[in-house]
Amino acid sequence: MSRRPIDNSHPAQALPAYRELERLSDDEVMAGLQAGAHDALAVLFDRYHTLVFSIAHRIVRDTGEAEDVTQIVFLDLFRAAAQFDASKGTTKVWLLQYAYHRALSRKRHLNVRNFYDLEPDDRVTDVPPTSERAPFGLSSVELRNLLEKGLASLTPAQRNVIERASFDGLSMKEIAEQTGETLVNVRHHYYRGLRRLRTFVESRSIVDRVAADA
Amino acid sequence: MLDHSYYQELTALAAGGHISLQEYEELRRHVAACSQCKRDALAYCLIVVDGLPAVFAEASAGNERGTEAPEPGARERFLARATRAGLRFSPEAYAGSSTRP
Numbered sequence: 001m002s003r004r005p006i007d008n009s010h011p012a013q014a015l016p017a018y019r020e021l022e023r024l025s026d027d028e029v030m031a032g033l034q035a036g037a038h039d040a041l042a043v044l045f046d047r048y049h050t051l052v053f054s055i056a057h058r059i060v061r062d063t064g065e066a067e068d069v070t071q072i073v074f075l076d077l078f079r080a081a082a083q084f085d086a087s088k089g090t091t092k093v094w095l096l097q098y099a100y101h102r103a104l105s106r107k108r109h110l111n112v113r114n115f116y117d118l119e120p121d122d123r124v125t126d127v128p129p130t131s132e133r134a135p136f137g138l139s140s141v142e143l144r145n146l147l148e149k150g151l152a153s154l155t156p157a158q159r160n161v162i163e164r165a166s167f168d169g170l171s172m173k174e175i176a177e178q179t180g181e182t183l184v185n186v187r188h189h190y191y192r193g194l195r196r197l198r199t200f201v202e203s204r205s206i207v208d209r210v211a212a213d214a
Numbered sequence: 215m216l217d218h219s220y221y222q223e224l225t226a227l228a229a230g231g232h233i234s235l236q237e238y239e240e241l242r243r244h245v246a247a248c249s250q251c252k253r254d255a256l257a258y259c260l261i262v263v264d265g266l267p268a269v270f271a272e273a274s275a276g277n278e279r280g281t282e283a284p285e286p287g288a289r290e291r292f293l294a295r296a297t298r299a300g301l302r303f304s305p306e307a308y309a310g311s312s313t314r315p
Contacts, residue, residue, distance in 0.1 A: 054281055
């Protein structure tokens with residue numbers, strides 16, 4: 001999702017009204033948003049802001065920061081609406097994927113800022129997932145499916161560290177304190193786990209490509 | 215000169231933001247001259263930034279209900295910020311959902 005300016009050029013009278021949008025499915029509301037119905041964003045906010053806030057709060061652990069992340073997630077959703085492709089996944093999952101992405105970015109920034117007493121920096125160009133990017137020659141859906149299988153192949157210690165870091169937003173030090181392991185070991189589990197996931201994804205994507213070409 | 219495996223581990227940790235600024239500087243200097251670590255860093259970033267959030271978003275979409283409540287007035291503050299950013303909502307949207315608690 002690129003940070004383009006808000007486009008106000010759509011004629012409001014030709015777009016579905018708020019009360020009508022309220023009765024539509026997520027994908028239909030998203031289509032309204034893509035057509036320029038700003039009220040559609042209010043409808044999606046009503047439906048999902050508590051869930052987005054919960055994810056953000058779990059990761060950044062600060063009410064004000066979590067609310068700011070939530071607002072940014074929905075504003076960026078509006079800016080990136082044109083990139084949404086309903087055939088690649090649901091509006092809800094797309095939104096939550098970006099919520100994780102944004103909250104984890106904010107947590108990383110807060111960790112640095114707290115340590116070095118820096119000012120917030122929102123100049124970071126943060127891009128939500130799009131179907132246009134094709135890491136490892138895979139679509140985002142294929143990558144997600146492979147990673148689900150790859151996570152199941154990790155050792156319990158590797159999976160635990162990666163889940164706590166990516167799902168709960170914990171630092172390596174926090175995970176070490178919670179698990180009683182040394183920081184060196186926790187970092188090593190994270191590295192080994194990611195390396196194994198990468199090998200898993202790369203080997204499967206090659207197998208799939210060869211099978212498709214055969 | 216540190217062992218190359220040291221930098222390989224740093225590339226993975228850096229993808230999740232789990233290294234210090236000093237380690238980041240070391241890694242930045244190394245990656246500038248090491249194409250292998252540059253490729254590693256990109257691959258780990260794709261997994262951590264694109265892939266894993268998608269996995270956990272899918273799980274959250276099915277399982278989470280959003281138990282942590284935002285502060286009162288969150289909706290009004292969001293609409294005000296969005297309006298300042300240039301969005302235009304109808305009076306009904308500002309008034310809120312007819313089914314909203």
